[in-house]
Amino acid sequence: MATNDEIYKPCKHCAVDHRDSSQKFAEKYPHHHQTFFNRPDFTRRRFFEVAGAGLFGSYLVGNARAADAVGQAGVITQNSAKYLVFIQLTGAISPWDTFDLKTAAGTSPKLNPTAHNGVMWPDGILPKLGAQLGDLALVRSMSAWALVHSLAQTWSQIGRNPAAALGSIAPNIASVVAIEKEPQRTPGQIFPTFVALNAPAGVGPGYFPANYAPFRVNDGTRSTGIPDTSNTNGQTNFNSMFSRLHQYDDAYRVNSPYGTPLTDYDTFYSAAKNMMYNQAVNAAFGFSTSDSMRYGAPDVNGQPAATPFGNALLVAKQVLAANQGTRAIQIQYGSWDMHQDIYGLQNPKGANLFTMAPVLDGGLSTFLTDMKSAGLLDETLVVMTGEFGRTPGISAAGGRDHFLLQSAVFAGAGVKGGKVIGATNNDGSVTTDFGWNGSGSTGPRYVRPEDIEATIYSALSIDWTTVRRDDPFGRGFEYVPFASAGTYGPINELWS
Numbered sequence: 001m002a003t004n005d006e007i008y009k010p011c012k013h014c015a016v017d018h019r020d021s022s023q024k025f026a027e028k029y030p031h032h033h034q035t036f037f038n039r040p041d042f043t044r045r046r047f048f049e050v051a052g053a054g055l056f057g058s059y060l061v062g063n064a065r066a067a068d069a070v071g072q073a074g075v076i077t078q079n080s081a082k083y084l085v086f087i088q089l090t091g092a093i094s095p096w097d098t099f100d101l102k103t104a105a106g107t108s109p110k111l112n113p114t115a116h117n118g119v120m121w122p123d124g125i126l127p128k129l130g131a132q133l134g135d136l137a138l139v140r141s142m143s144a145w146a147l148v149h150s151l152a153q154t155w156s157q158i159g160r161n162p163a164a165a166l167g168s169i170a171p172n173i174a175s176v177v178a179i180e181k182e183p184q185r186t187p188g189q190i191f192p193t194f195v196a197l198n199a200p201a202g203v204g205p206g207y208f209p210a211n212y213a214p215f216r217v218n219d220g221t222r223s224t225g226i227p228d229t230s231n232t233n234g235q236t237n238f239n240s241m242f243s244r245l246h247q248y249d250d251a252y253r254v255n256s257p258y259g260t261p262l263t264d265y266d267t268f269y270s271a272a273k274n275m276m277y278n279q280a281v282n283a284a285f286g287f288s289t290s291d292s293m294r295y296g297a298p299d300v301n302g303q304p305a306a307t308p309f310g311n312a313l314l315v316a317k318q319v320l321a322a323n324q325g326t327r328a329i330q331i332q333y334g335s336w337d338m339h340q341d342i343y344g345l346q347n348p349k350g351a352n353l354f355t356m357a358p359v360l361d362g363g364l365s366t367f368l369t370d371m372k373s374a375g376l377l378d379e380t381l382v383v384m385t386g387e388f389g390r391t392p393g394i395s396a397a398g399g400r401d402h403f404l405l406q407s408a409v410f411a412g413a414g415v416k417g418g419k420v421i422g423a424t425n426n427d428g429s430v431t432t433d434f435g436w437n438g439s440g441s442t443g444p445r446y447v448r449p450e451d452i453e454a455t456i457y458s459a460l461s462i463d464w465t466t467v468r469r470d471d472p473f474g475r476g477f478e479y480v481p482f483a484s485a486g487t488y489g490p491i492n493e494l495w496s
Contacts, residue, residue, distance in 0.1 A: 075463050075464070075465055077457070077458045077459075077460075077461045077462065077463065077464075077490075078413075078414070078458045078459045078461075078490065078492070078495055079458075079459075079460075079461035080379075080381070080413040080414035080459050080495070081379060081380060081381040081412070081413035081414075081459040081460050081461075082327070082379040082380065082460075083320050083326075083327055083328070083329070083376070083379060083380040083381070084174060084177055084327065084328040084329070084380070084381050084383070084456060084459075084460060085316055085320075085328075085329045085331070085380055085381070085382045085383070085412075086157075086173065086174060086328070086329070086330045086331070086383050086384075086456070087330075087331050087332075087333065087364070087382070087383065087384040087385075088153065088156065088157070088199070088202075088330065088331070088332045088333075088334075088384075088385065088386070088387075089332075089333055089334060089336055089360075089384065089385065089386040090149075090153060090201060090332050090333065090334030090335055090336070090386070090387070091149070091334035091335030091336035091337035091338075091386070091387075092149070092152075092336055092337060092386040092387050092388050092389060092390060092402065092406070093336040093386045093390075094336070094338065094342065094353070094389070094390035094400050095140070095389050095390065095405070095406050095407040095428065096389075096390060096392060096400070096427070096428045097111060097122060097125075097342070097353055097390075098122060098125075098126060098353075098357070098407070099138050099140070099407035099408075099409055100138070100140045100407045100424055100428060101113055101120045101121060101122050102392070102426065102427055102428050103120075104392065104393075104426060104427040104428075106393065106394035107394075108124075108343040108353075110124050110343070110354070111123075111124045111125060111353075112124030112125075114130065116130055116131075116133045117133070117134075117418060119133055119138070119418070119420060121133065122357075124354075125353055125354060125357035125358060125361065126357055126360070126361045127361065128361045128362065128365035128366075129360075129361050129364060129365050131365075132365055132368055132369075133417070133418055134417045134418045135368055135372070135377075135411050135412075135417040135418075136409055136410070136411050136417055136418070137409070137410040137411065137415045137416060137417060137418075137419040137420075137421065137494050138407060138408075138409060138410075138419070138420045138421070139407060139408040139409075139410065139421045139422060139435075139447050139491065139494075140407050140420060140421065140422040140423055140424060140431075140435070141421060141422020141423070141424075141431050141433065141434045141435050141436070141446055141447055142385070142405070142406050142407060142408050142422070142446065142447040142448070142452075143404045143405055143406065143431070143446035143447070143448065144156075144387060144388035144389065144404050144406055144449065145161065145404075145448065145449065146387075146388070147388055147402040147403075147404065149337065149387060151163070152387035152388050153201060153387045154203055155387070155449050156385060156386075156387050156449045156452070157172050157173060157202065157203040157330075158170040158171065158172060158173065158203055158206070158453075159173055159449055159450050159452065159453025159454075159479075159480055159481075160449075160450065160453075160480075160481045161481075164481070165473075165475070166471065166473070166475065166477055166478075166481070169206050169207040169471060169472060169473070169477075170203075170206045170207075170477075171203075171204070171205045171206030171207065171208045171212065172194070172202065172203040172204060172205065172206070172214065172330070173328075173453050173456055173457075174194045174196075174214065174328035174329075174330050175194055175204070175205040175206065175208050175212045175213065175214075176208075176457070176462070176479055177193075177194070177327055177328040177456070177457075177460055177462065178192075178193035178194040178212040178327065178328055179208055179212045180460070180462050181193060181327040181328075181460075182212075185325045186325075189323070189324045189325030190271070190274040190275055190278065190280065190281070190324055190325065191215075191275075191280075191281075191284070191319060191322065191324035191325045191326045192211075192214075192215035192271075192325070192326060193212070193325055193326060193327050193328065194212060194213065194214045194215065194326070194327070194328045194329075194330075195214065195215050195217070195316075195319060195326050195328070195329050195330075196214035196215065196216045196217070196218075196329070196330045196331075197217050197312035197315055197316060197329065197330070197331050198217070198218065198308050198309065198312045198331060198332055198333070199214065199216065199218070199330045199331060199332040200216075200218045200332070201332060202214055202216070202330050202332065207471055207472055207477075211268070211271075214330060217285070217315070223286055223287050223288065223289060223292060224286055225281065225282045225283075225284075225285040225286030226275075226281060226282075226285045226286075229275060229276045229277065229278070229281055229282070230276060230277060231276070235277050238276070238277075242269075242273060253265065253266040254266065280322055280324055283318065283322065284315065284318045284319045284321075284322040284324065285315055285318070285319070287311065287314050287315065287318065289306075291314055292306040292310065292311055292314060293305075293306055294314075294366055295307070295310030295311060295313055295314045295362065295363050295366045295367070296310045296359075296362055296363070297310065297358040297359045297361065297362035297363070298358055300348075300349040300355055301349075307359045307362070307363060309331070309333045309359050309360065309363045310359065310362060310363035310366070312331045312333075312363075313331065313363045313364065313366070313367040314366075314367070316329045316331060316367070317367055317370050317371055317374070317376070320371075320376055320380065321374055321376060327460075333359070333360060335351065336356065336386060338351070338352060338353070338390075338399045338400060339395065339397060339399040339400070339401055340395070340397035340398055340399040341397070341398045341399060342394070342398060342399045342400055343398065345398060346398065364384070368382070368411060368412075371412070377411070377412040377413075378412065378413070378414065379412075379413065380412045380413060381410070381411075381412055381413035381415070381456060381459040381460065382409075382410065382411040382412045382413075383408065383409070383410055383452065383455075383456060384408065384409040384410075385406065385407070385408040385409065385452065386406060388402060388403065388404055388406055389402075389403040389404060389405045389406035389407070389428075390402070390403050391403045392427040392428040392429045393427070405424060405428060405429075405431060408447065408452060410455075410494055413459050414459075414495055415494045415495060416494065416495060416496070419493075419494065420435070421435035421436055421447075421491065421493055421494070422434055422435035422436070422447070423435065431446065434446065434447075435493070436491055436492075436493045437493070438489075439451065439454070439483075439486055439487070439488055439489025439490070440485065440486015440487065440489060441486050442486060442487060447491060448488060450480050450481065450482075450483070450487075450488035451488050451489065451490070451491055452491075453479075453480050453488075454480045454483060454488055454489050454490045455490040455491045455494065457479060457480070457490075458490035458492075459490075462479070463479070464479050464480045464483050464488075464489065464490065465478070465479070465480070465483045465484045466478070466479045467479075467484070
């Protein structure tokens with residue numbers, strides 16, 4: 001378990017106290033409890049392999065009801081997005097070499113610092129995204145709460161302290177999107193509302209029912225699409241077996257005398273069956289070699305190559321374009337935990353900025369281009385961030401260690417491209433301008449993971465002050481903790 005110092009650690013490089021009001025609030029009211037928020041979710045294999053064998057089984061439980069959920073009166077959402085794509089750069093990417101580029105001593109000149117309309121950018125590793133800065137908004141005044149990878153990664157996915165009282169049951173932000181958007185699904189839409197691609201460390205649905213969990217494709221997206229979506233006995237025999245199954249046990253599936261869990265199993269079976277022998281599934285989750293290469297990047301030998309990250313973004317675009325009910329997609333790419341040899345001076349072909357950043361550059365730039373061409377970017381909020389930042393100075397091992405200050409990137413859904421919110425000093429050790437007015441009565445301050453969460457909800461027309469009354473503790477589950485008091489809220493400056 002993380003200690004209080006690990007969670008609320010002050011800036012050791014700062015000569016003065018730069019804590020903002022939210023940090024002082026968190027230090028005054030810390031919460032530390034054992035976490036157990038991991039819940040069953042829809043792995044690709046678990047979802048289909050039993051159906052593909054002609055057998056069925058599930059862990060799906062009943063739909064949560066939000067009838068008792070209430071929000072704060074007068075909240076106005078941005079209501080600019082239909083979809084969410086959340087990209088988590090696991091391991092904590094260095095902002096000083098990427099999104100908040102610095103040219104202080106020790107920084108590699110191979111980053112090729114280049115000004116794009118006044119914004120310094122590392123064209124040496126992210127040239128394609130540099131050409132698209134007009135579509136990106138950079139938040140350079142963000143600060144994490146924790147410097148422990150697992151804790152901070154979870155924090156950024158649930159928008160609250162995982163060690164707090166309700167952090168132990170908190171759902172993924174995308175699960176909240178899924179449960180809120182479920183009523184908008186139409187009968188013909190067959191894809192899960194929340195899809196996670198190459199995100200093995202992604203948080204599950206918390207206390208929400210498992211049908212709001214991520215449908216995971218973790219074994220590397222593949223050109224042939226999702227396996228096990230057909231039965232070895234053929235479609236006709238499969239349909240016959242499925243019908244016979246209903247003849248045998250519908251009495252236990254429909255209005256089951258054993259309660260709602262068995263009734264809800266039938267919902268899972270039907271969802272899985274709808275994705276079998278379905279061309280929409282194959283078209284969305286499969287792809288051509290040429291498209292895969294377009295989303296790729298040069299390998300360590302400089303040869304063009306497809307990448308799992310690029311393939312995940314390609315599938316994400318196709319899934320959203322299919323309009324089959326998916327509203328939130330999470331993708332992870334890492335590890336950026338470069339405590340040593342961050343510039344590849346010792347091992348040029350190892351995991352360093354010059355081998356990993358081109359994968360990010362090639363995949364994301366092509367994704368944004370294709371989404372824009374398809375008319376999807378205007379209705380999709382793209383959010384990209386790591387769990388925390390990296391130290392301003394280069395260590396003796398040639399790397400950067402953990403640091404609270406970090407950056408976030410936004411695109412789509414009406415976000416003003418070319419905008420930069422916040423600023424840090426010449427080496428990134430201190431935030432010199434928060435760049436936004438905070439939320440409620442908090443005034444100018446750091447952007448926190450809770451604010452990112454509130455921004456996502458606002459864009460998707462979800463009241464971030466909502467308090468659900470269906471949590472197992474009976475305490476009331478706030479979508480964004482303390483939001484009703486104005487402690488956290490959306491970064492509205494992204495749209496102004």
